[in-house]
Amino acid sequence: METFFKTQERGSSIGREIRAGLTTFLAMAYIIAVNPSLLVAAGIPASAAVTSTCIGAGIMTICMGLFSNRPLACASGMGINAIFAFSLTAMAGGDWRAASGVIFIEGIAILVLVLCGLREAIMDAIPVSLRHAISVGLGLFIAMIGLKDGGIIVADESTMVALGDVMSPTFLVGLVSIVATIVFYALNIKGALLLGIVVAVLAGVPLGVTQAPTGIVSGLDFSTFGAPFLADESGIMGIAKVVTNPTMLIFAFSLMMSDFFDTMGTAMAVAKQGEFLEPDGRVKDIKQILVVDSAAAAVGGLLGSSSLTTFVESASGAADGGRTGLTSVTAGLLFILMAFFSPLISIVSSAATCGALVFVGFLMMTEVSDIDWSDLLEGLPAFFIVAGVPFTYSISNGIGFGFLAYVIVAAATGQLKKVKPLMWVAAAAFLVYFLVA
Numbered sequence: 001m002e003t004f005f006k007t008q009e010r011g012s013s014i015g016r017e018i019r020a021g022l023t024t025f026l027a028m029a030y031i032i033a034v035n036p037s038l039l040v041a042a043g044i045p046a047s048a049a050v051t052s053t054c055i056g057a058g059i060m061t062i063c064m065g066l067f068s069n070r071p072l073a074c075a076s077g078m079g080i081n082a083i084f085a086f087s088l089t090a091m092a093g094g095d096w097r098a099a100s101g102v103i104f105i106e107g108i109a110i111l112v113l114v115l116c117g118l119r120e121a122i123m124d125a126i127p128v129s130l131r132h133a134i135s136v137g138l139g140l141f142i143a144m145i146g147l148k149d150g151g152i153i154v155a156d157e158s159t160m161v162a163l164g165d166v167m168s169p170t171f172l173v174g175l176v177s178i179v180a181t182i183v184f185y186a187l188n189i190k191g192a193l194l195l196g197i198v199v200a201v202l203a204g205v206p207l208g209v210t211q212a213p214t215g216i217v218s219g220l221d222f223s224t225f226g227a228p229f230l231a232d233e234s235g236i237m238g239i240a241k242v243v244t245n246p247t248m249l250i251f252a253f254s255l256m257m258s259d260f261f262d263t264m265g266t267a268m269a270v271a272k273q274g275e276f277l278e279p280d281g282r283v284k285d286i287k288q289i290l291v292v293d294s295a296a297a298a299v300g301g302l303l304g305s306s307s308l309t310t311f312v313e314s315a316s317g318a319a320d321g322g323r324t325g326l327t328s329v330t331a332g333l334l335f336i337l338m339a340f341f342s343p344l345i346s347i348v349s350s351a352a353t354c355g356a357l358v359f360v361g362f363l364m365m366t367e368v369s370d371i372d373w374s375d376l377l378e379g380l381p382a383f384f385i386v387a388g389v390p391f392t393y394s395i396s397n398g399i400g401f402g403f404l405a406y407v408i409v410a411a412a413t414g415q416l417k418k419v420k421p422l423m424w425v426a427a428a429a430f431l432v433y434f435l436v437a
Contacts, residue, residue, distance in 0.1 A: 001326070005069060010275075010323040016190070017071075020322030021330025023194040024073050027313040027357065028331070030149075030350045031057065032342055035076040035306065042085040042096045044304060047221035050342050052305035055220075058336035060296040060308050065328025068288035071274050071318045072267070073331045074296045077309035079394070080255060084306040091248060097238030098248070100227035100301045105242060106252040107298025107307065110259055114290045123264055123286065125422035129375075130402055131268060131281030132367040133382035137389035137398050138269035142312055143361025144390045150174020150354030169207035170351045176203040177355030185359065193320040193356040200352035209351055215343040224304025250436055257433040259309060262395045263293045266312045272364060274318035312395075316356040319363055377415055381406035400430035 036049035057075035092098035147153045151170035156162035164171045181196030204210030228239040242248045271277035276284040293310045300308035373379040381402045389398030407427045
């Protein structure tokens with residue numbers, strides 16, 4: 001195991017990697033409850049939704065660990081799963097098989113781009129300042145997710161966002177999670193992020209936030225597997241409906257743009273915490289990471305679990321010491337195990353993971369000092385990314401704002417020679433994306 005994963009070579013250990021895998025899993029475990037609830041709204045049976053969610057996440061997370069040997073985990077992407085349930089399925093006349101076909105085609109298309117080297121080449125064309133900005137923006141985004149899950153910030157009609165009810169049980173558990181994580185980290189206790197989650201789960205018992213599981217064992221239902229190639233009542237396969245519907249193919253392009261750049265930002269965020277980010281912002285082993293991530297999107301469509309993608313919460317495991325693919329394999333095995341025991345994961349509330357996500361956001365803010373804010377071409381596009389990602393609650397939107405701003409500022413300041421050809425391609429693609437989204 002040491003020879004394959006190179007844990008000692010990367011300054012880690014098997015125990016540390018397993019602990020980091022558990023941290024990553026717990027930070028992502030909410031998807032086991034959230035994703036099926038959305039898939040059910042699309043018409044997928046509840047038991048099948050849980051099975052496809054857990055098995056899909058488990059298989060592709062294990063593949064990520066074995067193929068890239070980096071601490072990243074995959075699961076059904078938030079946002080895209082809502083689009084799958086309420087937009088794609090409606091567009092397909094209520095047929096979730098056709099919606100899965102869109103996801104499958106999008107995944108195959110993006111995999112082809114990776115194998116051709118285009119996705120990696122575009123990443124290499126991004127200016128260093130924007131790469132740093134992506135990490136900072138992701139840090140704020142992760143922290144915002146954590147604060148929202150902990151009830152510390154809430155939606156508000158007047159001010160868009162406001163402080164939550166400080167006396168609410170969810171707020172208190174989120175606060176305990178943050179304080180415990182800070183204390184454990186300040187005392188240099190190993191597994192500080194994981195321990196913060198555990199303490200918050202325990203604190204949630206008397207507050208009523210940590211719920212007793214509704215059961216222990218759950219059965220498996222594979223009825224959505226092969227979804228794009230399953231036929232509806234009229235005998236038409238889902239994928240056949242997609243290829244004959246131009247509107248759904250355009251939708252596939254929009255999803256591809258989202259997947260394309262979401263993973264790029266996520267990989268950089270996790271690489272920063274996992275110490276495999278080069279000084280110039282390049283991510284080590286990015287080709288392998290992108291191949292698995294792209295294949296995951298197609299697999300998600302194939303299993304009927306919506307698009308599988310690399311989760312930014314993987315940064316919590318990397319921040320907790322994960323340096324190799326053993327972290328991913330551990331998390332993946334836990335996902336597969338939860339396919340049989342999914343009711344048990346309900347004891348870990350989203351509020352309990354608040355501290356881990358907020359602290360990771362803090363750690364990622366360090367790159368803000370690597371951006372030259374005095375240079376308009378470097379600073380303004382970086383600002384659009386840093387602000388755009390959390391303010392629009394979308395990694396892709398924020399990156400798109402920054403790319404377009406970079407081209408505009410370069411033109412306005414007479415520095416078009418600094419814009420690499422593939423940056424023009426990416427900026428043009430984002431322009432189309434914003435127009436058709």
